[in-house]
Amino acid sequence: MKNTLSHIIYDKTSQLPNTWNDLGQKNIFLSKEYLEVLEKSAPTNMTCHFIGLFQDNILVGIAVSQFLDLNKLESFGDRDQCIKAHVRKFILKSFSSHVLLIGNNMLTGQNSFILSDSITASQGIQAFKKAADELKIKFKSIGKKVHITTFKDFFKKDLENFNTIAFKNNYKYCIQPNMVFEIQKNWKSEQDYINALSKKYRDQYKRARKKAEGIEKRKLHLDEIIRYEDVIYDLYFHVAKNAPFNTFFLTKNHFRVFKETLHDKFLFYGYFLDDKLIGFNTLIKNGSVMDTYFLGYDDSIQREKMLYLNMLYDMIAYSINKGFKEIIFSRTALEIKSSVGAKPIEMFGFMEHSNSQINKHVPKIFPKLEPEIVWQERNPFK
Known part of the structure; x- marks a missing residue:
């Protein structure tokens, strides 16, 4: 033709x-x-x-x-x-x-x-x-x-x-490969995922969850994203600046605009310790696929509380509970994403x-x- x-x-x-x-x-x-x-x-x-x-x-x-x-x-x-x-x-x-x-x-x-x-x-x-x-x-x-x-x-x-x-x-x-987490059809809850883990990685899950005791996770709405905008940007920028390679940095209003425009298809979760925002992650609903987006954290607390690993577990739990088929974990931090079950796709x-x-x-x-x-x-x- x-x-x-x-x-x-x-x-x-x-x-x-x-x-x-x-x-x-x-x-x-x-x-x-x-x-x-x-x-x-x-x-x-x-x-x-x-x-x-x-x-x-x-x-x-x-x-x-x-x-x-x-x-x-x-x-x-x-x-x-x-x-x-x-x-x-x-x-x-x-x-x-x-x-x-x-x-x-x-x-x-x-x-x-x-x-x-x-x-x-x-x-x-x-x-x-x-x-x-x-x-x-x-x-x-x-x-x-x-x-x-x-x-x-x-x-x-x-x-x-x-x-x-x-x-x-x-x-x-x-x-670098795209790290993709496939959700098994028989998983209906986070517990089904935990049950599928081998003992070593079930122990890793328990250890991470125990370390995170005292941290409160909250879904933030638009007014809160606006209220915490400066802190959010500082947490994001700290992580981005310490990446091995960057070709851009987000603008300060990026997450606010995302929420204003995509509403419930854009999810923003804040992590608080003693009422202080110490980390956040973001998710985007794309049909039956959940895309992970940018995150940020206070590095000193991240290590002590295994915050990044807990964020990965939270993303998996939410996606299973809501019936998504797969999670796009994207590039970076390949080994830790692999340890929760994501597979590399060239x-x-x-x-x-x-x-x-x-x-x-x-x-x-x-x-x-x-x-x-x-x-x-x-x-x-x-």
């Missing part, structure tokens, strides 16, 4: 066609409501666009793009102070500071696009590639030359869709540098830039 697809790039959600959510409802992260959250509270170094694909004036595909200006970052993450980390920062600032993504750098998983059944994935991806090329021209016109263009977070089964001439100069990369992406000489060397350079993660996969179940 001849590919007669056209595209329109939108700067604002108010411009989106009325039929956008016919496709957007399949994934909350491409719904008009979520895109409004990005529009109102994206990181300051991020510019978002929304792409519609049309066939005979009918919307057949939607996507999100993000332009990242890494020059605006004060820190790429302060945890690693090794030479490799300094080299990575130098290379990113010097040669790769302007990154254009088809996809969402704030999430893990295929949240890049949705297509209708009337076109193939290969057709859609090639059309989005043309939109990305147009976006590069758009940014160049305002003095921002795109250095790297990337399509991110695809499953192994999706890779054949990129086997086209449009991606012949792209480097296929595979970075995710792939494609990237191309605008400088053809540099692009030739990307297969050698890129693996050296990735923070090295050494971890051991666990199986906590009987």
Whole structure:
């Protein structure tokens, strides 16, 4: 079938066609409501666009793009102070500071696009590639030359869709896996999960719960999220700044805007000790899937009370009780997520540098830039 697809790039959600959510409802992260959250509270170094694909004036595909200006970052993450980390920062600032993504750098998983059944994935991806090329021209016109263009977070089964001439100069990369927790059909309560654990990991569960005695967990509503906004941001920023690598930092109003816009689909839990907020985590309901989002904590209390591990157990308990099928735990902290039962799923992406000489060397350079993660996969179940 001849590919007669056209595209329109939108700067604002108010411009989106009325039929956008016919496709957007399949994934909350491409719904008009979520895109409004990005529009109102994206990181300051991020510019978002929304792409519609049309066939005979009918919307057949939607996507999100993000332009990242890494020059605006004060820190790429302060945890690693090794030479490799300094080299990575130098290379990113010097040669790769302007990154254009088809996809969402704030999430893990295929949240890049949705297509209708009337076109193939290969057709859609090639059309989005043309939109990305147009976006590069758009940014160049305002003095921002795109250095790297990337399509991110695809499953192994999706890779054949990129086997086209449009991606012949792209480097296929595979970075840290997405940690996914599958909820067994026969689990109806947290106790069913505990019963499925082997003795070693049941003991880990009991030890963590005992350590957390005295901590009160509360679901926070919008007025409380606003009231605690400064503390929330400090807790988030502490965790984010100590990550091995960052390409953005959230704005202070991000969680408030999320709650205002997505209401009950966005859950915010605060953890209190002696009436003081010492940690929080966030969840997003995405159909039958629960996505974990950003969290924060006071590090000194986190260690003593095993707060992070308790948060993972709380997320699992809630998701089982509410009948979700799986939990997306995303990247980072791979081993501890593995210890509660999450499994690593390989995710792939494609990237191309605008400088053809540099692009030739990307297969050698890129693996050296990735923070090295050494971890051991666990199986906590009987």
